[in-house]
Amino acid sequence: MQGLTGRYEDEITALLEETTHRMNLFKDRIHEQQECELVQDALQKLNHQHQLEREQFIERFQKYKSDCEARLAEIKRASRARVDKISDDVRKAKDAVIAKQDKAQELERELARLQESRAGSDADHEAELRRVMDESRAELERKGAVFTEEMRAARTEAEGQLKSLRDELLGQVNAAESRENDAKTELSAANDRNAQLTEELAHERESRALLQARYDKEVVALSGLRLQHSAADGEAARLRDEVARLTQANEELEKMIRDRGDEYAVKIAGFEAQNKRMTGDLRNSAEMMISKNKEIAQLEDELEQVKLSLEESEKRESSLAAELEQEKEKAAALASEGSASDELVSQVKAELDNVRRQLDETRERLQATTVSRDKFEAKAVELAEQLADSKEGQTRTDTDLATERATVAQLQAKVEQLDTELADSKAEAVDWAKKAVDLGDNITALKEKLALEREETDALRARIAQTVQTGDARASDAVKRAEALAAQVDRLGVELREAQEATAAAEERVTAIEAEKEAEIAQIRQEMDQAAKDAASAAEKAESTIEGLTEDNTALKTDLESTTARMAELQDRVSSMADSTDSQVTGLEERVQTLLAELDSKHSQLELSLAANGKADRELASLRDTVAAQDERIAEEQATVGKLRAALEEAKAARASDLEALREEMADALDEKDRVHEEKLKAALKANDASAGEWQTRVDELEEKLKMMGQAAQEAATAAKVSMNETMDQHEAAVARLEKDHRAALDKLEADLAADKEAALNRLGAEHAAGVEQVMATMRAQQEEAAAKVRGLQQVIAQAEATVESRDRDLLGLQERFDSLMQSHDALVVTLDDAKKRIAQTAADGDATLKEERVLFQQRLADELRRAQEEIEVARSEKDAEIDRLTTDMENLRYDLESRYEELLAQYESERRDFDSRPPRQEDLEAIAELEQMAAEQQQVMGRLRREIEYYKRELVNREESYNKTFSRTPNVGVIDPLGRSKPGSGSAGQLPPLNLGGKTTGGSQRIGSARRGR
Known part of the structure; x- marks a missing residue:
């Protein structure tokens, strides 16, 4: 048992030690695992960043690819549209030429038809033509010669004046341009000085040690700059004076142009009036001849139009050729752009910018070519182009001014930065920076003034150009009309001379003595009838004039009911008009009676001349002169009646203007009174506001005093509050009193205004009634006088009619003599x-000449059409070749771009593969190897620890249960120190406590250990 116990203890001790060691290793490996996870996160981040960069690169490449495709499509579309437009223009020109050829053939047929009809109708109108030529020959020759001389003189004078005017205007424009160039030079010098100042400020920031010396240097430079700007101010004043002088000169020039334009208008009006009179004289004499000539002239005009249309087609062809040249240049620019796209992807954007700049330069060259071509036009166009160039120069000057403003703004920014840097060290530098800012503001103001002056100069030049163009147009119109009239007169003169030469012998016999007597007798009879008619018409005109005066007086009554002032002046004008009318009517009556007396005397002389047959010729001649003089007097009387009517119209217009002026003055007077009352009301309101403001000021002062009293002594707060309440009550009472005074003042003002208005209306009404009564009385008196004059004129007219009847009886005797003279006329x-x-014979010769001219014209027309057709064919072939070449160039450009796109795509794929399979860096490989090794070790340690911990947990549970069952009945068998180490015969820390087993512990332990070792 003791051996088992000792073995168990040894096993427990070893187990605990191993468990402790493995727990420590487990902790270390957990820490290493955390580090490994961090490394993995870093690797994932690097991979993610790599993916993002790859996607961005692909996106940029796709965008560039789409831009290139869009550009290529746009170029193709523009080229195709241009080619289609040129083809349409060629087709339209061809159609127009064909239409004109058809029209020319139709006109030729119409001309032949009219010629045939004219040949048939000439025989019918020969008698009429002879009569017309007899009557209008002498008059046309005289008037034609006079008119031709006048037109030539007027044309020569107009050309001289126009030439002198243009020379003077060109001189003034050149002088203005030279002054503008001087101003530009001075402005560029100022720009250079500003640039120099900017460079000096930049040098100042380079070193803090030299700040004081550079500051002194800049102070000197600023003083010089102030002097320069003062000089610039003087120059600006000089420029303003020059602009004022130019403005005055322009006004004088405009006035001169206006006066000369008026003179030209008067002369042209005289020419037109003379032309109208001459046309009226010719209309009755050569109407049939002119109608035929008009038809021929229309045909000739249509042929001229055909010629002009052919010339226009030639101009169109030339313009199309110019457009083809432009297309060639654009294609060359596109080819250069396509070749430029062969660069690397990183340089494509810069190359596209270069291509755009090249296109802009090409456009500028085309514009310069257009300007150089337009320089060969007329003088007026040259002047307009010079003014346009000056405007462009002004635009460039404005651009320079804008650049200078930007430079000054940068200078201000730099000065402010320098202020910020030197704020703590130098107070004088701050002052200097402020002065620099003020100087920049002055410069900006000066430049703005210069810009305004340049704008005024541009407007002045525009007005000058417009005036010159207007004067040129008027002068050219006058010259053209004069040339047309001169040509017409020359043509009529030629025709009359030809007819005169053809009928010279006939005219001598027709204008014999007998025909002359016959014509004089007929003319006397006509003049007598005309005299009677003129007298009757004069009486009728006098009656119509009087009726018009009566109607005017009635209208004047109606108008005078609405007038309010200035009746006395109107009455004087009406009286003067009535006096002038009376004097004119009296003069007319005297002239009519004088005419009747002269008719009586001439009638008695005519009777005497008829009694004396031997003196008939001389008497008839004198009678013809007398009748002509009477015609002139009657014409003068008619002119007098027209002047009288014009005077009446002017009087009506003056009366209407006076009434309108009176209405306006009345309205102005009422407005003035309303304005005065409004000003009084505003003044009262202002005074009320001022008093209220004074009370408010007093209240504020009292409140401040109360606050001070409250701060000084807390004990007097209650008294101050009571005082403040009292003051507020007083203020409210004062405000109420002021409001009451204000309302009273307003009521008083309104009452005064109403009273003044009523009084003014009453006064105006009284003045109006008095004026109306006076005018009515005057008009009644004038009506009575006019009625008396009408009665007198009626009596005069009755006497004139009786006299005319007696003259008619006398003319019957003259008719018998006229019949005898007509018998002698038959012999002619x-x-x-x-x-x-x-x-x-003359007409036949003219027809032959006309036929020859028509044949020549047809030949010339055929030659022109053939030459135009050949030119069109040549232009069409050239355009077809040009279109083919452009198409080929476009295909080549498309092929080049596509090949370049494929190369760039292959290059991109290669670079992407290289990027994906790129070799890692040595330090990355070492770090990755170390991290992988550490991760593998940590994984091994962690697995071993997990297995050991599970084993020891199971072992501890199993051994504790078997030990308790074997050695003790109680569950507590002692305290186990898992960290201690058990050694035989030692009592060090970490051993198990000795078991109380009767001295057998050691042997048992040894047995347990030996048994464990045996196992």
């Missing part, structure tokens, strides 16, 4: 037949 018919033959 044979002569007219000869003239008719010559006219027919």
Whole structure:
């Protein structure tokens, strides 16, 4: 038993020691496992980061790939659209040329038809043409010569004035541009000085030790800069004076242009009026001839339009060729862009930027080419382009100003940074920085002023350009109209000269003495009838004038009911108008009576001349001159009546303007009174507010005193509160009193306003009633006078009618003589037949000439069409070749881009594989090996510990139960120290307590140990 006990104790001791050792190892391995988990987490993080980087790289590559594909698709789409547009333009041009050819053929057929119809109708209108030519030859020659000379003189004068005006304007524009260039030079010098100042400030930040010396240097530089800016201010003042001078010069130039434009308008109006008079004279004489000539002119105009359309098609072809050149340049730019995409992925973005810059430069070169091409246009276009260039220069100047503002802003930022750095060390540096900021503000203000002045200069130039363009347009229109009229007059003169040469012999015989007498007698009769008609029309016009005056007076009554002031002035104007009307009517009556007296005298002279047959010719000639003079006088009388009517219209307009002015003055007076009352009311309110403010100020002062008293002595708080309440009551009472005074003042003001308004209305009503009564009385008197004058005119008209009837009876005798003269006129018919033959010959010659010209025109038209067709074919072939070349270039570019894409994709795959299979670093391998070794050791230790712990747990339970059953009846067998070590014969710590077994413990222990060893 003792041997079993000792063996058991030894086993227990060894078990406890081993358990303790294994527990320590277990703790160490748990710690190592935690470290291994941390290492694994780090490896997972590295792997995750690697995956993220890989995904980002793939995403960037996909994005670049999509951008390249989108760019390629856009280039293809733009090129195809451009090619389609060019093809459509070529097709449209071809269709237009074909349509114009058809139209030209149709016009030729129409011209042939009209020529045939004209040849058939010439025979019917020869007699009418002869009469027309006889009547209008002399007048047309005279008027045509005078008008041609006037038009030539006016054209020469207009060209000289226009040339001088353009030279003067160009001189002023060049002077303004030179001054602007000087200002730009000075501004660039200021920019250089600002850049130098920025560099000096940058050098100051480099060293703290040289701060004071550099500060002194900057102070000197700032003083110089102030002087420079003062000089810049003086220059700005000079520029403002120059702008003012330019503005004044522009105003004078505009005034001169306006005056000359008015002169041109007057001359053109005179020319147009003369042209209208001449056209009216020609309309009655050559209507049939002009109608035929119009048809031919229309055909010629249509042919001219065909020519113009052909020229436009040629211009269109040239523009299409220019567009093809642009397409070539764009294709070259695209090819350069495609070749640039062969670089590495990291450089693709920079290359795309370079391609964009190249495209921008190409556009700028195209714009420069367009500008250089436009320089060969007309002078007006050159002037507009120069102004546009000056505007672009102004834009660049504004850009420079913006850059300078940015520089000044940077300078301010730097100065503020320097202030921050030197705030603790140098107070003077802070002051200097503030001065620099103020200087920058002054510079900014100066630049803004300069920008405003430049804007004003641009506006001035725009107005000058617009004025010049308007003057040029008017002058060119006047010159064109003058040229057209001169050409028309020359053509008519040529035609008349040809007709004159063809009918020279006939005219000599037709204009014989007998025909002249016959014409004079007929003209006398017509002039007598016209004189009677003119007298009747003059009477009717006088009656209509008087009726118009009556109607005007009635309308004046109606209008005067709404007027309120200035009746005296209106009455004077109406009286003056009535006096002028009376004087004009009196003059008209005197002129009518003078005309009747002259008619009587001429009638008596005519009777005397008829009695004396030998003197008939001279009397008829003198009578013709007299009738012509009477016609002129009648025309003067008609002009006088027109002037009278115009005077009446002006009087009506003046009356309407006066009434409107009176209404406006009345409204202004009422508004002024309302404004005065409103100002009084505002003043009262302001005074009320001021008094309320004074009371509020007093209340605030009392409250402050109460607070001070409360702080000084706490005991007097109750008394101060009572005093404050009393003060507030007083304030409320005062406010109530002020409000009451305010309401009373408002009521008083309203009452005064109502009283003043009522008084003004009463006064105006009284003045209006008095004025109306005066005007009515005046108008009644004028009506009575007008009625008396009308009665007198009616009597005069009755006398004139009786005189005309007597003249008609006298003209019957003249008619008998006219019949005898007509018999002698028949002898001249044979002569007219000869003239008719010559006219027919002239018409035949003209038809032959016209046919020859038509054949030549058809030949020229065919040549032009053939040349246009050839040019279109050449352009079409060139465009087809260009389209094929562009298509080929696009395919090559697409192939290159696709191959480049495949290469980049293969490169990306290779780099990705290299990244995935990249060799690790040596330190990473060593760390991973150490960590794996530590993890393996920890795993082994942990497994062994787990097994041992389970074993020892089972062993302890089993041995404790068997020991208790064997050696004791009680469950407590003593205290076991699992950390102690049991040794025979030693009582050190860690042994099991000795068992009380009658001195047999040692032998038993030895037996247990030997038995254990035997096992």
